[in-house]
Amino acid sequence: MLKLKVLPQPEVFLQLLPGFLQVQVLESLLGRIFTSDRQTCLQPLSGKLFLFRTPDGEIELFMHVDRQGLHIQARADEAPDVTICGDLLALTALCLGLEDTDTLFFSRRLLLTGDTSTGLMFKNILANLDFDLRAELDQHLGRRAAGTLWRMAAQATGAVAFLDQQLAHAGIAVGEKFGLSSAEKVKALKMELCSLSEEHAALKQQLERRPRPVRSTQAA
Amino acid sequence: MSTTDYTKPELVCPAGNLPALKAAVDAGGDTVYLGFRNASNARNFEGLNFSCEEAEEGIRYAHSRNAQVFVAVNTSPGPRNAADWTSSVDMAAELGADAVIISDIALLAYAKEKHPNLRRHLSVQASAGNYEALEFYAREFGIRRAVLPRILTLDAIREICSKSSLEIEIFASGGLCVMAEGRCWLSSYVTGDSPNMHGVCSPAHAVRFEEENDRLDVKLDGMLINRFAPGEAAAYPTLCKGRFEAAGKQGHVMEAPYSLNVLEMLPEIFAAGVQGLKIEGRQRNKHYVRTVVSTWRAAVDACAGDPDGYAVQKEWMTSLAATSEGGAHTTGAYEDAWR
Amino acid sequence: MNRLIPEAAMKIAIGPLLFGWPEAKIREFYLSMAEESDVDILYLGEVVCSKRSISGVEWQLKLAAQLQESGKEVVLSTLAMPTTERELQFIRDLTAAAGEMGLTIEANDMASVAVASRLGVEFVAGPHMNIYSHGTLQQMCRNGAKRVVLPLELPAKDIPDVVGQSDVEVEYFAHGHLPLTFSARCYTARSHGLSKQECRHVCFLNPDGIEMHTLDDHDFATINGTQIMSHRPFTAINHLAELAGFGVRTLRLSPQASGMPETLHHFRAAADGLLTGDAALNALTGGAPAHDCFCNGYYHGRQGRVWIEA
Numbered sequence: 001m002l003k004l005k006v007l008p009q010p011e012v013f014l015q016l017l018p019g020f021l022q023v024q025v026l027e028s029l030l031g032r033i034f035t036s037d038r039q040t041c042l043q044p045l046s047g048k049l050f051l052f053r054t055p056d057g058e059i060e061l062f063m064h065v066d067r068q069g070l071h072i073q074a075r076a077d078e079a080p081d082v083t084i085c086g087d088l089l090a091l092t093a094l095c096l097g098l099e100d101t102d103t104l105f106f107s108r109r110l111l112l113t114g115d116t117s118t119g120l121m122f123k124n125i126l127a128n129l130d131f132d133l134r135a136e137l138d139q140h141l142g143r144r145a146a147g148t149l150w151r152m153a154a155q156a157t158g159a160v161a162f163l164d165q166q167l168a169h170a171g172i173a174v175g176e177k178f179g180l181s182s183a184e185k186v187k188a189l190k191m192e193l194c195s196l197s198e199e200h201a202a203l204k205q206q207l208e209r210r211p212r213p214v215r216s217t218q219a220a
Numbered sequence: 221m222s223t224t225d226y227t228k229p230e231l232v233c234p235a236g237n238l239p240a241l242k243a244a245v246d247a248g249g250d251t252v253y254l255g256f257r258n259a260s261n262a263r264n265f266e267g268l269n270f271s272c273e274e275a276e277e278g279i280r281y282a283h284s285r286n287a288q289v290f291v292a293v294n295t296s297p298g299p300r301n302a303a304d305w306t307s308s309v310d311m312a313a314e315l316g317a318d319a320v321i322i323s324d325i326a327l328l329a330y331a332k333e334k335h336p337n338l339r340r341h342l343s344v345q346a347s348a349g350n351y352e353a354l355e356f357y358a359r360e361f362g363i364r365r366a367v368l369p370r371i372l373t374l375d376a377i378r379e380i381c382s383k384s385s386l387e388i389e390i391f392a393s394g395g396l397c398v399m400a401e402g403r404c405w406l407s408s409y410v411t412g413d414s415p416n417m418h419g420v421c422s423p424a425h426a427v428r429f430e431e432e433n434d435r436l437d438v439k440l441d442g443m444l445i446n447r448f449a450p451g452e453a454a455a456y457p458t459l460c461k462g463r464f465e466a467a468g469k470q471g472h473v474m475e476a477p478y479s480l481n482v483l484e485m486l487p488e489i490f491a492a493g494v495q496g497l498k499i500e501g502r503q504r505n506k507h508y509v510r511t512v513v514s515t516w517r518a519a520v521d522a523c524a525g526d527p528d529g530y531a532v533q534k535e536w537m538t539s540l541a542a543t544s545e546g547g548a549h550t551t552g553a554y555e556d557a558w559r
Numbered sequence: 560m561n562r563l564i565p566e567a568a569m570k571i572a573i574g575p576l577l578f579g580w581p582e583a584k585i586r587e588f589y590l591s592m593a594e595e596s597d598v599d600i601l602y603l604g605e606v607v608c609s610k611r612s613i614s615g616v617e618w619q620l621k622l623a624a625q626l627q628e629s630g631k632e633v634v635l636s637t638l639a640m641p642t643t644e645r646e647l648q649f650i651r652d653l654t655a656a657a658g659e660m661g662l663t664i665e666a667n668d669m670a671s672v673a674v675a676s677r678l679g680v681e682f683v684a685g686p687h688m689n690i691y692s693h694g695t696l697q698q699m700c701r702n703g704a705k706r707v708v709l710p711l712e713l714p715a716k717d718i719p720d721v722v723g724q725s726d727v728e729v730e731y732f733a734h735g736h737l738p739l740t741f742s743a744r745c746y747t748a749r750s751h752g753l754s755k756q757e758c759r760h761v762c763f764l765n766p767d768g769i770e771m772h773t774l775d776d777h778d779f780a781t782i783n784g785t786q787i788m789s790h791r792p793f794t795a796i797n798h799l800a801e802l803a804g805f806g807v808r809t810l811r812l813s814p815q816a817s818g819m820p821e822t823l824h825h826f827r828a829a830a831d832g833l834l835t836g837d838a839a840l841n842a843l844t845g846g847a848p849a850h851d852c853f854c855n856g857y858y859h860g861r862q863g864r865v866w867i868e869a
Contacts, residue, residue: 044267085431100508103543106454111431117266117424124267127505128237296691299713299720325702326694347741348669349642352650356673360702369640371743376642399740399787400640403687406739408712409780409789409863412856416689417712441862444773460740464779466771467750473771474746474787 039069041125048118051080052091059088082119086110097126227490228524229497232290232389233513236268236502241278241289243506248517251288253321254278255419255502259301260308261292262345262401263502264419276315288318294343296324296402296416306330313338321367323402328361342366344391345402345415349376351383358386365389367498370397374485378492387495392482393512394500395545398460398475406459411441427457438462455545479544483532486523508543515539569803569830571823572600572730574813575636575665577738579611579747579762579784586622588814593629595820597827600809601626604636604653606667606685607738608745608784609646610758616652623662639667639687640741640785654680663705672702681705686732687741693723700727708811711737714860715798718805729806734796734822735813736768736781737789737854737863746782755785766816789863794853796843797836797869799829836869 042065050063062076084091090109093099101123104110112119137146233249235241244252255261257269270278279289291312297305305327312320313335320338322328323345331340344367348354357363365387368377381388399406401415408414411426428439434450438457445462448454455461455477464473480500482489489497497520499512515536523530573592576585592598603623605612612619619635626633635657637650650664651674657664658680666672667685675682684704690696691710699707706728709718715731722729745755747762750769768781768788781788792815795802799810810830812822822843829839844852850866859867 097505098507100505100511100543102504102508102545106545108436108448108451108454111429111436113429113431116427116429120424121266124237124265128239128267130239130242296689297694299692299717302692302694324689324692324695325698326692329698330694346669347640349640350647350668350670352641352647352673353669356669356676371640372642379644398744399742402689403639404740405712405737405863406780406787408857409737409739412860412862414712416710417691443777443779444775447774463774464771465774465776466746466769466782469750470774473750473782474742475744 039065041128042070044121044125045118048081048115049076049078050122051076051083052095053083053085054088054091055085059091080114082112082114082116082122084110084112084119094123095126097129101127227493227495228520229490229494230288230389231513231516231520232496232498233509234394234499234502234504235270235278235509236263236504237506238270238274238278239506240502240504240509242281243510244513245282245285245287247510247513249287249513251290251318251496252278252282253290253292253498253502255292255294256308256311258304258308259298259417259419260295260305262295262343262415262419262421263292264295265503266424268503272311272315275311275317279315279317283316290319290321290341291315291317292321292343293327294321294323294345295419297327298417302326306334309335309338319365325361328357328363332362336362339364341389342386343402344369344397347400347402349400351380354380354384354386358384365495367391367496369400370480371400374488374492377494378488381493388493389496389498390482390489390494391480391500392489392497393516393540394479395456396475396478396480396500404460410443410445410459422456422458429457477545479540481537481540481544483519483536483540486519487527487530490523490527504543511539511543569799569807570599570809571597571826571830572602572634572809572811573598573819573823574732574735574811575602575604575606576814577607577736577783577786577788578766578768578814578816579608579760580766580816581763582614582618584766588819589622589626592814592819592823593626593631595823597823598631600632600634602634602636602665602683602811604634604638604665606636606639606665607741607786608762609638609641609643609649610755610760611762611784612649613760616649616656619653620656620660624660627660627662634663634665634683636665636685637667637671639685640743641668641670642743650674654678665708666704672699672704676703683730684708686711686738690721693721693725696721696723696725696727700725706730706809708732711739711793712857712863715795715802715805715858716860718802718807722806728808730809730811731795731802731807732793733799733802733810733812734794734826735792735811735815736783737793737857738783738786738813739780739789739863740787742785742787745785746787747784750782789854791852791854791864793855793857793863794840794843794849795855795858796826796829797840797849798855798858799826799836799839800832 045065053060062073064071086109090104094101094110230250232251232253233244235244235252235254241252255263255269282289293305293308309320309331319341320331321341321343323343328340340363342348342357342363347369348366349369349372354366367389370391377390405414407421411423413420413423415421422440426441430437436448436454437444438446440457445459447463460474461477463471466473501508519536589601589603592601623633623635635653638646641647641650647670650671654664654674655678658678663681663683664671664675665683665685666675667687682703683706684699686708689710690699690707691713696707708730711732745758747769748755748758751761762784768783771780771782773779778790780790825839825842828834829836840849854864854866856862856865861867
């Protein structure tokens with residue numbers, strides 16, 4: 001079970017990772033989370049091709065489900081049935097069930113085009129999962145790195161919450177953070193805060209030096 | 221207002237799946253309501269709702285933490301598949317649910333006869349907005365509680381509470397249905413599927429989102445029902461909250477997508493004798509449920525603790541507004557001026 | 560279908576007026592319908608908005624008595640969403656009077672069923688009473704329904720399953736704008752920039768309702784006060800033989816500001832087998848393609864707004 005009280009905000013921990021690792025984390029977490037005993041729940045999605053992409057097109061991941069399970073690849077020969085477009089953090093939040101996803105759609109951070117019924121099925125299947133994100137991260141990054149990351153993200157979350165409070169008192173409604181221009185400002189301020197941490201800088205260096213992990217999911 | 225006459229209402233929380241149920245109970249919900257995976261309930265969406273095993277586990281989880289579980293079997297049994305409805309009622313009884321929420325009179329009669337000890341609640345889908353109807357349901361079908369239509373004023377609610385022998389439950393938060401529920405055929409008019417017959421409104425198979433230069437067009441069965449400007453908050457693709465043209469004007473001809481939020485009215489609601497505050501949102505995930513239920517828990521406890529000194533806290537409003545459709549909230553029909 | 564309707568002729572009912580008209584216009588309309596030999600039943604009463612009942616119960620009862628003199632069966636229709644004490648009292652007064660006058664009421668809310676069953680008055684279960692299954696139909700009959708009007712969205716082929724072996728009279732909404740919703744907000748008032756409280760009865764200015772279109776100029780629906788209706792009228796005039804085969808004995812024609820006498824005559828001719836279904840449909844459209852004039856999706860269990868060729 002997720003220990004909700006100490007869960008850092010997803011955007012914080014994900015942004016603490018260097019770029020190349022961000023996509024890998026998303027990819028392989030999806031693969032790991034949908035272990036064989038969970039894959040039966042994915043069967044309603046069989047035969048459907050999903051595309052996850054960022055608005056600038058920099059990240060594009062295709063996903064499909066068959067009897068063997070979930071497959072993630074960088075390219076596909078056919079047009080996708082469902083396309084979900086959003087910033088990386090929103091996509092992560094959706095796929096890892098880290099946030100209320102309808103809010104992401106309302107605030108225009110996620111857009112679902114194509115076969116809406118399959119997209120909705122996907123969203124609801126994900127929402128029905130309960131998994132231990134911390135344990136998954138432990139497995140992927142190794143216990144120490146994951147632990148440090150988790151702790152720092154929790155600290156940064158505290159700092160971010162403090163910042164949110166300050167902004168709220170200054171008259172900027174927290175709800176407005178989903179508006180485009182305010183969100184950019186808040187994000188930038190938050191990241192400045194995060195980037196001030198020395199420990200963060202040290203961890204990032206450490207991770208850069210690690211050999212890139214072999215991808216455990218199938219690639220095109 | 222007397223400080224001695226306040227009833228602390230139950231928080232009745234939505235559970236579209238098991239994680240959401242647990243989140244609701246953990247966040248302090250007194251009761252959760254859920255449906256099975258068929259057309260017998262009005263949130264029959266793909267991948268949503270409970271299997272029998274999940275419902276069993278959910279009921280066990282809730283009961284072990286002193287929370288109740290209501291099972292919604294609130295749509296209309298169909299001409300050939302009425303067994304889906306009666307079997308859902310049977311399953312709810314077998315699993316030890318605390319109540320079934322029903323709108324159809326034949327199903328109420330069935331539940332009364334087959335499971336006399338299973339509490340029967342009248343669903344909002346019955347659209348029973350007056351005490352004549354409510355007392356009739358009470359007498360004929362032995363219902364103990366009724367969920368009132370969202371289109372009544374607070375005065376009307378107060379009157380019903382004072383005249384009716386039933387426990388009264390009202391919607392307090394979440395998606396706002398502006399038409400009389402159970403009597404709306406807008407969805408089937410455009411898509412062929414309806415809440416009554418299929419348990420859906422604006423079914424996903426008919427919905428298409430199309431983006432053009434950051435403008436978001438929403439189509440239902442190929443018909444344009446809304447257009448969101450770049451950056452504008454989006455909403456569920458329902459017809460009642462779409463944008464159309466009438467009498468030479470374009471816009472939300474019927475309703476704008478605000479969500480219901482009666483935090484401001486809590487003392488009056490308490491004083492009226494309302495027994496249940498229902499939170500809408502079975503289609504939302506556990507994070508929404510946790511946020512909303514914990515906010516309402518805090519508000520209800522604050523009001524119960526000091527009704528005369530009750531004041532809506534800013535953080536409650538921002539929490540609710542952040543998760544709501546349209547990003548804003550209204551007390552809806554509860555205030556006359558809305559009409 | 561082109562065969563003749565067998566046995567007992569179908570009855571034709573003029574349904575309750577759903578639009579907002581001044582009382583003088585309503586009176587004139589119903590008195591003229593009472594003169595029509597093709598009509599068997601007249602439904603009189605406000606279903607949508609109690610603010611339209613300006614002259615109250617007495618006015619309605621006086622007109623009902625007059626209509627009774629024509630020999631037609633008169634049914635007093637009641638409000639679909641009563642919420643105030645005043646509205647409930649209206650229903651009680653109407654139902655009590657119906658009992659005395661030997662009339663039935665049309666129940667469009669469980670409040671009316673409650674009152675009718677308490678006063679021992681028979682009632683017609685209106686189209687919003689959600690009779691989608693045989694069990695529900697039986698329950699409604701047990702509560703005193705002598706006639707039932709089936710839900711508009713129920714596919715016609717499901718009618719036999721709903722009716723079963725019951726001998727209750729079955730009525731089908733066979734022509735007119737489909738009433739799709741009820742609300743507390745008045746959309747006619749809103750489109751005039753007014754609220755329901757200060758509506759000034761602006762609905763009287765739109766006897767056919769107000770058209771609603773999509774943002775890209777397609778037809779969508781009709782605004783009728785607190786009710787949204789279909790854009791085009793529904794018609795099942797070309798399916799009467801099939802409806803008879805399904806057990807329907809009464810056809811409801813929902814009042815419109817123009818063309819009612821003609822519509823009525825074509826329906827009677829078709830119901831009596833004097834016109835084939837296609838000929839009757841053609842007569843209604845005046846030769847224009849049916850899909851430009853009417854919708855019938857609900858008959859076929861499809862989207863209400865479409866036209867499906869037979």
